[in-house]
Amino acid sequence: MRFGYALKCVDDHDLKLQLEALKAAGCADIFTDTIDHISGSRPAFRLLLSKLSRGDVLIVWRLDKFALSVYDLNLQISRLYRLGVEFVSLQEAIDTDSSAAPLLLNLFSAMAEFERNIKSRPRPTGRKPMITDEMLAEAKRLIAERLSVTEAAKIIGVSRATLYRSLKN
Structure with a gap:
């Protein structure tokens, strides 16, 4: 059986284009979700997964109307693969029933790992402190x-205001 899934983000206009494409692709049942980027809750998608065998x-219009991130895409494609469900993305011309399916799964996995690595890197926030712990200890001693x-402040090389702020903390 051919199922369709359409995802509408809050800032999208409507689902009309997606629904027309999914109907033209021969989808018997089409499940739709509307999400905001904060919650990411997709109840229709969970229902769809329970119906697949x-x-x-499973046919989608575009990958970004199916998965919330590269990691999510890898997770969902892997889940479908384990269920024995084929996946088709109309706009990207992706079909896991093709001989390139193992390559696609490996590519999605590599992209998901790359995305996780980028997101897990600690990023410094704010400006570098003007006064170090050693400088503050020296100022307190003086x-x-x-x-x-x-x-x-003159001796350790910072302004009087900077030293006052550091002493207050």
């Missing part, structure tokens, strides 16, 4: 020796 074909904050 070996030998069925102030304890009865130097003024202004004099201590």
Whole structure:
């Protein structure tokens, strides 16, 4: 049996183009979801997965109207593969029933791993602190020796305001 899936994001206009393409592709049942980019909840997709069985074909209009990320795409394609369900994306001309299916699965897996690696990298946020822990310790020692904050700031090489902010924290 041929099933269709259409995904409408909040900022999309409507599903008309997707639905027409899926009907033209011979989909007997078409499941649709509307999501925002925050929740990502897709109840119709979960229902669709429960209806699929070996030998069925899942057809989507475009990959970005099927998966929420490259990682999600890899996850869903792998799930379909395990179920024995073929996958077709009309716009990208992807068909897992072809001899290129193993290559596609490996490509999707590599892209998903790449995306996970990029997202997992720690990114520094904000500006680099002007005063290090060592500089602050030195300033505190100087102030304890009865130097003024202004004099201590000059010695460690920061402004008086920077030193005051650091002392306050």
